[in-house]
Amino acid sequence: MLPSSALDFFTALVGKENLYSDKAHLIAYSYDATREKFQPDAVLFPRHEQDVSDILKYCNEHRIVIVPRGAGSGFTGGALPSSGGIVLAFEKHMNKILEIDMQNMVAIVQPGVINMELQRAVEEVGLFYPPDPASQEYSTIGGNVNENAGGMRAAKYGITKDYVMAIRAVLPNGDIIKAGKRTIKDVAGYNIAGILIASEGTLAVTTEVTLKLLSKPKMTKTAMGIFSSVHEAMEAVYKTMSSGVTPVAMEFLDNLTIRAVEQVYHKGLPIEAGAILVTDVDGNLEDDLDFQLGIIAKVFSENGCNEFKIAQNKQEAANLWFARRNASQSLSVYGSKKINEDVTVPRSALPQLLEKFNAIALKYNINIPCFGHTGDGNVHTNVMVDGKNPQQVKIGYEAIKEVFQATIDLGGTLSGEHGIGLAKAPYMSMAFTPEEMALFQSIKRAFDPNNILNPAKMGLS
Amino acid sequence: MLPSSALDFFTALVGKENLYSDKAHLIAYSYDATREKFQPDAVLFPRHEQDVSDILKYCNEHRIVIVPRGAGSGFTGGALPSSGGIVLAFEKHMNKILEIDMQNMVAIVQPGVINMELQRAVEEVGLFYPPDPASQEYSTIGGNVNENAGGMRAAKYGITKDYVMAIRAVLPNGDIIKAGKRTIKDVAGYNIAGILIASEGTLAVTTEVTLKLLSKPKMTKTAMGIFSSVHEAMEAVYKTMSSGVTPVAMEFLDNLTIRAVEQVYHKGLPIEAGAILVTDVDGNLEDDLDFQLGIIAKVFSENGCNEFKIAQNKQEAANLWFARRNASQSLSVYGSKKINEDVTVPRSALPQLLEKFNAIALKYNINIPCFGHTGDGNVHTNVMVDGKNPQQVKIGYEAIKEVFQATIDLGGTLSGEHGIGLAKAPYMSMAFTPEEMALFQSIKRAFDPNNILNPAKMGLS
Numbered sequence: 001m002l003p004s005s006a007l008d009f010f011t012a013l014v015g016k017e018n019l020y021s022d023k024a025h026l027i028a029y030s031y032d033a034t035r036e037k038f039q040p041d042a043v044l045f046p047r048h049e050q051d052v053s054d055i056l057k058y059c060n061e062h063r064i065v066i067v068p069r070g071a072g073s074g075f076t077g078g079a080l081p082s083s084g085g086i087v088l089a090f091e092k093h094m095n096k097i098l099e100i101d102m103q104n105m106v107a108i109v110q111p112g113v114i115n116m117e118l119q120r121a122v123e124e125v126g127l128f129y130p131p132d133p134a135s136q137e138y139s140t141i142g143g144n145v146n147e148n149a150g151g152m153r154a155a156k157y158g159i160t161k162d163y164v165m166a167i168r169a170v171l172p173n174g175d176i177i178k179a180g181k182r183t184i185k186d187v188a189g190y191n192i193a194g195i196l197i198a199s200e201g202t203l204a205v206t207t208e209v210t211l212k213l214l215s216k217p218k219m220t221k222t223a224m225g226i227f228s229s230v231h232e233a234m235e236a237v238y239k240t241m242s243s244g245v246t247p248v249a250m251e252f253l254d255n256l257t258i259r260a261v262e263q264v265y266h267k268g269l270p271i272e273a274g275a276i277l278v279t280d281v282d283g284n285l286e287d288d289l290d291f292q293l294g295i296i297a298k299v300f301s302e303n304g305c306n307e308f309k310i311a312q313n314k315q316e317a318a319n320l321w322f323a324r325r326n327a328s329q330s331l332s333v334y335g336s337k338k339i340n341e342d343v344t345v346p347r348s349a350l351p352q353l354l355e356k357f358n359a360i361a362l363k364y365n366i367n368i369p370c371f372g373h374t375g376d377g378n379v380h381t382n383v384m385v386d387g388k389n390p391q392q393v394k395i396g397y398e399a400i401k402e403v404f405q406a407t408i409d410l411g412g413t414l415s416g417e418h419g420i421g422l423a424k425a426p427y428m429s430m431a432f433t434p435e436e437m438a439l440f441q442s443i444k445r446a447f448d449p450n451n452i453l454n455p456a457k458m459g460l461s
Numbered sequence: 462m463l464p465s466s467a468l469d470f471f472t473a474l475v476g477k478e479n480l481y482s483d484k485a486h487l488i489a490y491s492y493d494a495t496r497e498k499f500q501p502d503a504v505l506f507p508r509h510e511q512d513v514s515d516i517l518k519y520c521n522e523h524r525i526v527i528v529p530r531g532a533g534s535g536f537t538g539g540a541l542p543s544s545g546g547i548v549l550a551f552e553k554h555m556n557k558i559l560e561i562d563m564q565n566m567v568a569i570v571q572p573g574v575i576n577m578e579l580q581r582a583v584e585e586v587g588l589f590y591p592p593d594p595a596s597q598e599y600s601t602i603g604g605n606v607n608e609n610a611g612g613m614r615a616a617k618y619g620i621t622k623d624y625v626m627a628i629r630a631v632l633p634n635g636d637i638i639k640a641g642k643r644t645i646k647d648v649a650g651y652n653i654a655g656i657l658i659a660s661e662g663t664l665a666v667t668t669e670v671t672l673k674l675l676s677k678p679k680m681t682k683t684a685m686g687i688f689s690s691v692h693e694a695m696e697a698v699y700k701t702m703s704s705g706v707t708p709v710a711m712e713f714l715d716n717l718t719i720r721a722v723e724q725v726y727h728k729g730l731p732i733e734a735g736a737i738l739v740t741d742v743d744g745n746l747e748d749d750l751d752f753q754l755g756i757i758a759k760v761f762s763e764n765g766c767n768e769f770k771i772a773q774n775k776q777e778a779a780n781l782w783f784a785r786r787n788a789s790q791s792l793s794v795y796g797s798k799k800i801n802e803d804v805t806v807p808r809s810a811l812p813q814l815l816e817k818f819n820a821i822a823l824k825y826n827i828n829i830p831c832f833g834h835t836g837d838g839n840v841h842t843n844v845m846v847d848g849k850n851p852q853q854v855k856i857g858y859e860a861i862k863e864v865f866q867a868t869i870d871l872g873g874t875l876s877g878e879h880g881i882g883l884a885k886a887p888y889m890s891m892a893f894t895p896e897e898m899a900l901f902q903s904i905k906r907a908f909d910p911n912n913i914l915n916p917a918k919m920g921l922s
Contacts, residue, residue: 101807101809102703103699103700103703103807103808103809104699104703104807104808104809105702105703106807126705147648148648148652150646150648154645154646155645158645159645159646161652161655162623171896171900175896175899175900176896177894177896177897177900178897179897181807181872181873181874182807182872183805183806183807183837183838183872183873183874183877184615184616184619184620184805184837184838184839185611185615185620185805185834185837185838185839185874185877185878186805186874186876186877187608187609187611187659187874187876187877187878187879187880187881188874188875188876188880188881188885188889188892188893189881189889189892189893189897189901189919190656190659190660190664190900190901190904190919191609191622191655191656191658191659191660192656192897192900192901192904194622194652194655194656194658195651195652195653195655195656195904197652197655198648198651198652199651199652203651214707215703215704215705215706215707216705218705238564238565239564241566242563242564242565242566242676243676244587244676244677244679244745245676245745246675246676283749284705284706284749284752285746285748285749285752287746287748287749288744288745288746288748288749291745291746344642344644344645344646344647345644346562346564346565346567346642346643346644347564347565348562348564348565373646376644376645376646377644377645377646378645378646411642411643411644412642412644413642413644413646413647413648413649414649415647415648415649416644416646416647416648417646417648418648419648419649420648420649420650424649428649428650431649431650432649432650433638435632435636435637435638436638436639436640436650436653438636439632439636439638439651439653439908440650440651440653442907442908443651443653443656443904443907445907446903446904446906446907447900447903458650458651
């Protein structure tokens with residue numbers, strides 16, 4: 001509970017309309033996409049950067065915990081106030097696109113801007129912001145930056161960190177800093193923006209982001225390959241990616257996922273197929289797209305692809321994408337509880353990774369349907385169990401631990417895009433040495449000596 | 462001076478053949494491209510990562526300064542042992558390409574590998590490592606990473622940081638850490654690789670780097686545009702870069718630079734031209750290259766380009782590039798001392814920046830020829846004075862301070878690619894607030910509490 005003096009201070013600072021402390025609102029800000037719940041003591045809506053600075057300075061002096069929050073769409077609890085304190089929310093005021101600079105191909109935005117809103121605004125003027133997390137319709141740029149969000153187009157265009165040129169932020173002591181510039185090159189001083197990206201709101205509060213934009217490619221084409229085995233499909237993935245073309249997306253569904261989508265939607269999907277790959281290519285010339293698709297078709301056919309379809313129009317493209325876009329929600333046919341992870345390995349390890357997952361599923365007698373962003377080695381791994389059966393849930397978490405171990409053994413990472421937050425904190429010691437954890441901890445202390453900013457996340461104290 | 466006990470420890474550790482402490486060798490390791498000189502107390506050649514760890518642990522316990530050094534080709538003194546101590550050099554042992562992983566399009570190299578050696582090795586197997594600093598024939602990947610080196614191809618392909626996937630490093634206390642993975646995505650833990658890049662060897666010693674590779678584009682074409690005014694050329698630069706094509710390089714020479722090259726080489730250059738732009742485009746299809754050149758030709762002609770030449774073969778391309786490649790060394794016609802900086806601004810500010818430089822040159826009655834990587838806003842700015850005339854040198858440094866101020870006023874940075882080191886340390890307070898400098902200092906302390914690693918660089922203590 002916050003002392004009333006603190007509530008008085010905040011009310012005087014931001015106005016009572018920008019402070020929630022009633023039960024209903026506190027509950028509304030107590031959860032995220034993990035479905036875990038932790039109630040904050042208050043929710044504050046800063047009007048501008050100076051409010052953020054004043055709030056942090058006060059909280060630092062009074063040792064009050066602050067948890068910055070985007071849309072609460074995270075899968076790992078990064079925005080959950082697990083130690084209570086104040087949730088800092090940006091959707092009321094700090095949610096503006098401040099500038100689209102067409103001459104320098106840069107956008108400057110506040111943290112509360114929704115990803116898709118930015119994409120639409122820049123596309124209207126012929127520009128392109130590639131990072132497209134599945135949450136793009138509601139997740140915010142502030143959250144995207146703090147989790148270093150990925151997406152379907154990462155295979156060609158990279159992830160959020162590849163577009164962040166500068167970050168304005170407030171340190172826990174209230175200091176306002178700017179890291180980076182509206183320039184492609186900048187090597188003066190430490191790369192503070194680099195360390196703030198993916199720091200899950202544990203080091204500073206982001207108040208403004210400068211993002212690199214690209215020219216919007218004039219056209220996109222979609223193709224789908226149907227494979228008899230998942231092993232061959234995974235071989236086709238890494239061979240395509242090293243073939244000289246770089247597809248925008250190279251997404252996959254395994255047999256269990258195909259069957260689930262078919263069971264729910266009855267689209268006539270090939271339920272005997274070992275895997276489906278869906279791919280997009282883009283560019284400015286029809287010939288170039290056909291050149292790319294030609295290479296992909298060749299690599300696919302040399303690696304067990306039985307059927308290769310190229311969409312001839314937008315409707316056909318949407319049809320080819322249907323199964324992939326509806327994969328996640330279809331998986332409930334396998335159980336009421338889905339423990340979904342986003343492990344990522346070097347692409348050449350994908351065939352082995354999926355074999356290992358298969359062995360884990362057999363060992364525990366559970367289903368582990370997989371789909372995802374194989375173009376960058378990122379597999380959405382879904383351990384499905386009966387959520388009402390505690391024994392099943394226990395088995396599910398044992399299987400997940402083996403999923404992580406298999407991933408790490410193949411040179412992979414606990415998380416390709418969801419982050420660590422609370423959900424994966426227990427597994428950090430599998431992935432990092434005590435020396436590496438000690439370094440994380442000393443960086444946390446350097447920014448936040450009183451540990452007021454999003455404490456207990458990422459396995460840090 | 463090192464105590465003899467330290468020399469004994471190091472001799473026993475690495476062998477006497479890997480320790481230099483004689484006068485001649487100490488002098489050989491006392492300088493870099495700045496021509497400043499600071500003699501180290503010893504030079505050590507670690508055989509492997511464990512040597513680096515043992516050396517740092519000992520030095521940390523005994524408070525002995527360590528300065529990691531690549532090829533000593535830096536322009537800002539980053540590798541100079543300005544506080545004495547030990548120079549750590551990698552050219553004897555830790556200079557191997559450990560692996561070129563074609564399946565994942567990744568190279569794993571030791572810090573002493575020379576940039577061009579890596580470029581050649583990966584091109585032999587059809588892959589591509591884009592960062593190409595002017596020092597590429599001798600500078601090392603370790604140095605490139607620690608300075609975040611750029612190059613001509615940055616306009617399209619970005620800079621060193623865009624290719625670093627993972628770094629193995631030794632912390633000042635001897636701890637060995639690995640930051641990052643052989644995966645495109647990795648959001649577990651803080652982005653340590655991100656903060657190590659461009660840290661100028663002040664935070665950790667790099668022992669291994671994992672670099673992203675691309676497929677080598679099948680073809681490149683070169684074109685040159687001759688402009689009557691530098692202002693129009695700079696307009697053409699930013700308009701081209703936002704036109705929907707992204708040239709590999711977009712380099713420029715101003716009138717003074719054109720005249721200098723002509724005076725030295727007599728190539729029939731257009732000495733009345735306000736500026737020359739030289740550009741490369743690349744791709745896999747002839748049509749695509751012609752499409753790109755068509756757009757560039759159009760933008761150029763709309764912005765004061767009098768003559769546009771497209772090279773028809775390699776020899777013609779080399780001719781178009783001749784003036785740019787020989788710009789730097791030709792400038793001595795304007796004076797014996799060149800104070801050369803690598804300021805960078807948002808591209809749209811280039812016309813104003815060059816106007817301001819012109820005003821500074823007029824004010825001090827000196828020549829400031831400029832050339833460089835305008836495709837990314839990076840201008841090599843050369844204040845030319847008579848090095849034997851102390852009054853002229855003093856004027857030169859007054860002019861440089863105004864060059865930095867003009868750059869900062871236009872949203873630019875002190876350094877696009879050379880770093881801060883010693884040479885630009887006095888100007889850090891022009892570019893960063895006391896709060897930002899305090900943050901840099903606290904990060905330095907978090908990694909290196911005893912300040913043994915490359916102290917006094919970047920304006921830090």
